[in-house]
Amino acid sequence: MDQVSYAVGGRQILDRFDLFLEPGVNRTILGMSGAGKTTILRLILGLLRPEGGTISIDGVPIGGLSERELIQVRKNIAIVFQGGALFDSMTVGENVGYRLFEEGRLSEKEIERIVLEKLSFVGLEQTIDLYPAELSGGMKKRVAIARALAADPDYIFFDEPTTGLDPIGVFNIQHLMLRLQGEGKTTLMVTHDLETAFAVSRRFSFLYHARLAFEGTEEEMKRCELPEIREFLAPTDRSLFRYTTNNHTETTTT
Amino acid sequence: MNPERTVKWFLREFQAFFVLSARALVRVFRRPHYYREFVTQLDKMGVGSLFIVCLTGLFTGMVMALQALIQLKPFAATSYVGGMVAVTMVKELGPVLSSLMVAGRVGSSITAELGTMVVTEQVDAMRVEGTDVITRLVTSRLKAMLVAMPLLAVITDALALLGGYVIAAGYDINILMYWESLPQFMVFQDLIEGVAKPFVFGFIIAMVGCYAGLTTSGGAEGVGAAAKRAVVVSSIMVLVCDFFMTKIFIVFR
Numbered sequence: 126m127d128q129v130s131y132a133v134g135g136r137q138i139l140d141r142f143d144l145f146l147e148p149g150v151n152r153t154i155l156g157m158s159g160a161g162k163t164t165i166l167r168l169i170l171g172l173l174r175p176e177g178g179t180i181s182i183d184g185v186p187i188g189g190l191s192e193r194e195l196i197q198v199r200k201n202i203a204i205v206f207q208g209g210a211l212f213d214s215m216t217v218g219e220n221v222g223y224r225l226f227e228e229g230r231l232s233e234k235e236i237e238r239i240v241l242e243k244l245s246f247v248g249l250e251q252t253i254d255l256y257p258a259e260l261s262g263g264m265k266k267r268v269a270i271a272r273a274l275a276a277d278p279d280y281i282f283f284d285e286p287t288t289g290l291d292p293i294g295v296f297n298i299q300h301l302m303l304r305l306q307g308e309g310k311t312t313l314m315v316t317h318d319l320e321t322a323f324a325v326s327r328r329f330s331f332l333y334h335a336r337l338a339f340e341g342t343e344e345e346m347k348r349c350e351l352p353e354i355r356e357f358l359a360p361t362d363r364s365l366f367r368y369t370t371n372n373h374t375e376t377t378t379t
Numbered sequence: 380m381n382p383e384r385t386v387k388w389f390l391r392e393f394q395a396f397f398v399l400s401a402r403a404l405v406r407v408f409r410r411p412h413y414y415r416e417f418v419t420q421l422d423k424m425g426v427g428s429l430f431i432v433c434l435t436g437l438f439t440g441m442v443m444a445l446q447a448l449i450q451l452k453p454f455a456a457t458s459y460v461g462g463m464v465a466v467t468m469v470k471e472l473g474p475v476l477s478s479l480m481v482a483g484r485v486g487s488s489i490t491a492e493l494g495t496m497v498v499t500e501q502v503d504a505m506r507v508e509g510t511d512v513i514t515r516l517v518t519s520r521l522k523a524m525l526v527a528m529p530l531l532a533v534i535t536d537a538l539a540l541l542g543g544y545v546i547a548a549g550y551d552i553n554i555l556m557y558w559e560s561l562p563q564f565m566v567f568q569d570l571i572e573g574v575a576k577p578f579v580f581g582f583i584i585a586m587v588g589c590y591a592g593l594t595t596s597g598g599a600e601g602v603g604a605a606a607k608r609a610v611v612v613s614s615i616m617v618l619v620c621d622f623f624m625t626k627i628f629i630v631f632r
Contacts, residue, residue, distance in 0.1 A: 172503050196509045203507065210504035213495075224508045229411075272508075 129178035131164060138164050140335040141178065146280070146313055151306050153322040154315045155357065156332035162315035165332070166204060166282050169313075171195040182280075203273035204282040209265035211257040217244070217268050218253040224276045243271040247301060263294030270301055281305060283314040287321045299324045319358070331357070399517065399593070400586045406511075406518040416519040424485045424520075425527030431484060432477045432531045433538050439472055440464055440539030444546035457550055461557035462564030464543035465536075469565065469573040473536040475621050478580035481531060482613040486588040489520055490609040493592025494602040502593070517589045521582065528581025529574045536573060572628045579624065580617045587613040 126144040130137070138161035146152060156162045167173045169180060171187050180187050182198050190198065203224075211220045222240040225231055231239070244250040247267040257265060266286060273281050283302070287295045295318075302325040305312060316322055322329065329346050331339035333353045339346060346354060447463045493516060496502045505512050544557050591609035595601050 167503070170503075170507055172506060192506075192511065196506075196511070199507055200509060204504075206500045206504060208499055210500040212501055212504070213499075227509050 126165070126169065127179045127181070129168060129175045129180060131161075131168060131173065131175050137335045139168075139175075139332075142332070142335070142337055144330060144337070146311055147328070148279075148311050149309050150328055151302070151312045151314070151326045152328040152330065153326035154313070154330045154332055155317065155319070155322060156315075157357070158317055160332045161335060162317075162332055163207070163284050166284055166313070166315060169282070170199060170202060170204060200276070201278050202280045202282065203276065203278040204284065205266065205269045205273050205286055207285045207288060209257070209262075209269040211260075211265055211268055211272070213257055215256075216253065217249070217255050217257070217260070220257070220268060221253075221271045221275050223272065228276070239275060240271075243274045244268070246274065246304075247271045248297075261294075263290050263297060266290070266294070266298060267301065270298075274305075279311055281310050281312045283312065283316075285316050285318070286314065287316065287318045295321060395594070396586070396590050399513070399590050400582075402513050403517040403521050403586065403589070406514045407522060409514070411514065413515055413519045416515060417522055420520050420523035421527055423488070424481070424523050425530060428481050428484055428527070428531055429534065431480050432535045435476050435480050436468075436473065436535035436538030437542040439476060439535075440468060440542030441546050443467055443472070443539065444543035448547065448550050452550075457547075457552060458556045459560050459563070460547050460550075460552060461540070461543060462560035462562075465540055465561045466564040466569065468536050468539040468543075470569050471621070471625070473539060473573060474532045474576035474580060475617065477532045477535040478528065478577055478584065478617045479614055481528060481581075482584045482617060483610055485524070486584045486609045486613045487606040489585065489588030490592040490595070490606045491602055493589060494595030494605045497593060497595045498598050498602060512593075517586075517593070520589060521585045524581040524585035525578060528577040528584070532573065532577035568628065568632060572624075576621065576624055579620060583616045583620060584613045587616065 126142055128141045128143060129139055130141055131139040142165070144152075144154070144165065154162050154165055164173065168175055169182070171180075171190065175188070183201070185198060187195060187198055211217075212223065215223070218237070218240050219226070221243055222236045225236045225239060240253065241250055244253060247270050249264060249267055249271065252260060252264065252268065257268070260268065270286075286298050286302070290298065299321055302312065302314070302321075306325065312325075314322065314326065323343050327342065329339070329341060329343065330337055331346070331354060333339075338351060339349055339354055341349070347358065349355075443464045444460055447460045448457055451457045451459060451463075493502070496505075496516075502512055502516070505515065544554065547557050548554075588609045591605045591612070595605040597604075
């Protein structure tokens, strides 16, 4: 993404935002809720059109592409949506094999084999005939990961993958993301869950007031003196948390 | 309310609706055809609406016959009741009433289904998975409706004639008299009108439902509002369109 801007109803969501995905690297975009993190994923996927700037995938600018051309570009990308976005009317197996059925290149038997393989990767092969409504939140996200993996894309995006999950669910998702890293996939995650971000990512971008406020590693981020970064990291920094609490108490008392 | 903004909003909506309709129509003859989706929708829209249109046809035919018999009795013309019921039902009430019933039942269901898919990001997921959502979600529903609606209207007409006969039989009109009066009131063009109208109404119901569904925003409340809008708009469009189609058929009579 090069100098990308996007606004909705007069509200600037992104203002000359830059992002570069290094092949094989796990990157996380951090930011407050409602900062526009998901918008970044939707722009890269061509689900939204930017107002300014250029978005290129594998060197191909996607700005002027039609929906039909975008379908070709998206073949190498998959996304795990925040709520899973599994198709209600299809079974888990049909969801996971959806893209392969759509492409029509493989036989049904071959698709079934891949579906089982991907479901066993996320530990849910026994759910193949269930419908999404019969799954828990964490299981839905794992099925969504299996669906994302089915067509073996090079890029996988995660939109708030751990939101709303219990600690075991969070651990399972983190574990799966690390396994994907081991397979050489390039992943981009947007989240405000710092624990997951630091557990699975090597590079971080911080979105603040529609702009890229920071870009770097975990250590660089923790050393960064920008007040917005300090404020965002405060809940994970116990000393800073105590300081803030004391400070708040003092202010209140005063 | 600013009139300029309202006009601009209306024109934008109309343009978007027109573009979606054109795209959906072009894809009717283009692959992939999603036969399974088409059959599922045909079952939901057609078979699922059978009961409601049968009841509508039967009772409307009975009411029509009752009213006609009261009017015709002083002129000793009760034998014409079959023709009167037939011409009114086939040309006007059959297509319009069955379409209004289907608009309420199917139009709202299309909107709610697609609207829910939009707000839960399933439509975006389909796009990312490489699906042309217009072909899969809109055209398959449109095709099913274009097949189902004329058939439902014909069934409504048939049940209305049956209902009319049940009432007429109570007035000592035998079945031969009843059926022989039909050609005296109807010509072949009336039958064409009786099929052409529901075909167009089906197009309106499907496209309004799909458009309202795909433009849904704002979660569960948005889905409810979109479903309500779809029923109101498609019902009004059916009534307005019926008037203009009737005018056209009169001109070419």
